[in-house]
Amino acid sequence: MTLDKLTKNRTATITHIRQNSIAPKLVEMGLYPGKRVTLLFKAPMGDPIALDIDGYTLSLRKEEASFVEVD
């Protein structure tokens, strides 16, 4: 599954970041294999989404989230 499919209040572990031009940015913001993330809330119309990573809130668009594979 990819991160954009995660439903609200669910937690998942990142397994892989697909190769993409923004992949380094995602990793630098704390999304990398092994990290556990929780979907906190979504913007109106479901996009962008907000995640919890170690207690900080990261927002990103669904498109960016679709490069992140989770379990």
Next chain:
Amino acid sequence: MKVALVGNPNSGKTSVFNQLTGLNQKVGNYPGITVDKKIGRLNGDKNISVLDLPGSYSIYPKSADEEVVTRVLTDRNNPNYPDLVVVIADISNLERNLLLFSQIHDLGLPTILALNMIDVAKRRSLEIDIDKLSELFRTQIVRLNARKGIGIKELKEKIRSFEFNGSLEPILEGEFDRNELLTIPPKTVQREFAEKRNRRVSQMVRFALRQHGEDIFSRNHRRVDKIMTHPVSGYLIFLGILFLMFQAIYAWAEWPMDLIDNVFLGLSRGVKQTLPAGVFTNLIAEGLIPGVGGVVIFIPQIALLFTFIFLMEETGYMARVVFIMDRLMRPFGLNGRSVVPLISGVACAIPAIMATRTIDNWKERMITIMVTPLMSCSARLPVYTLLIALIIPDMTVGVFNLKGLVLLGLYLAGLVAALLVAMIFKFMVKAKHKSFLIMELPLYKMPRWENLLVTVLEKVKVFVWEAGKVIVAISIILWVLASYGPVDRIDEAVNRIPKPVNELDISGYENKVAAARLSNSYIGIIGNAIEPVLRPLGYNWQIGIALITSFAAREVFVGSMATIYSVGENFQEGESLLKRMQNERNPNTGELVYNLASGVSLMIFYAFAMQCMSTLAIVLRETKSWKWPFIQMIYMTTLAYVAALITFQILK
């Protein structure tokens, strides 16, 4: 010694900078408040310079503000290349903050690690073993609360007594060669190292960081977030805030404005009574004082505007606006982040255009820069207010005041134009990279009121001073040009007027002579020359002159009007500029010059026209090309002319 403050956006670098240097740089709870470098001197030690930098997540820059940091840290020949880097890390978010720290450490730069926001960490029940962390990351550590100034003394001491003992073992091997200039590696390599680094840092942090019990603090903040970003309440709150902002500048600012108005009227009257009557007294009493007054009177409104923007940034709300607006901005070729420049553009386009540096995508940034000046800035308020008072009757429509509605309409016209023009640019500008939005939503914070006061005072001071200088200069030039002209031409025109035959005609004759003198002065000649171009918009040559003088700065309009109407005309004692303009008639047709059609047309012109040299200069600096400011000036002027033309032709 040169010290640089580096760290993630919103980690408190500028707060530390202000504490260390005693300066007052802008602080705000939004990632990306600082977008340029700023140098100060350490308090009590003139030999140590301190450099504040924009926030950055990585040594490999992803946006224009991050590039500033990389340039300073990786180029030994850069004049700002530091002898010591103080990395400011948000302690309540350690892992991500230490990624950047580890890169800087591994580049071979001498570092001190400052863990900021100890108060937040405490409220989130985080406990940190400083000795352990210091040992693991091979650096000196200070704990700070930059808001309150706790730990600043210790940091100062550490900076003063800092000694670098050679290059330390890197935290992660293999990424940087300390003997060579950093070259930005391909994305795949960047990402590979970032992953390794994250794992390494995460392992190390685990030894030093402990969470006691549940993090109720963050949970409460997220409850608030659910309301702020809810499809219904989220937009309602946002609209409510915008409405309040508008209401404030329209209604609440009224009584202090009346007060200032009366003070300046009194001043004019005082000058007229004390100085000998004559053209020079007229210049001061009827030109300069109302001109400067025309700016000073807007202090309450400008202060309120900046207060609102400050509060939105400082509470952390602005980041939520970006979050809920992103999806809506995309069809226009803009980004959620464009909302910040567009909102601050209502106060002033210059800081707004600077703020676009946080927009990662080049195309979206260019489009935002191009359309931001269409938002009605505070310099347009004087023009709008004068014209609304002149032509819009005092009546109510439903529960709303018609004058207020017209003002609201002008702001909306600016916004709609900005969005539509953005859409056009979307098809014309070629994209270099894909657009994305990856942004931290900071915790909410209570604003610091003394900070608000300092920021707003600073903004007001700059506005009044900058506008005041231009207005005084232009008023004097205008006055000279309006008082003198080619002698033969003036004499000829005056001789052509039939001499009065009886006592009753004398005052009429004097008025005609004054009018003839003015319209044959240098300014009259220029004005008459451009009048044909402006007649289709409903303007006379006096308005034309005001337009020309507004080219450099639009807030000059009121001052120019005051100066032009102070020369020549035989106005009644104490008659205000407003009255004089209201009674102005077209000498040929006898129609009022400022009627509904020409007045609205003029407001529309000011709403869309690019009349601000400083904005063009900033656009040039930010885009590094003459092309953009040039296109901007051409399209805005054309838009203003055509829109004003259509308005006048429909309404007349």
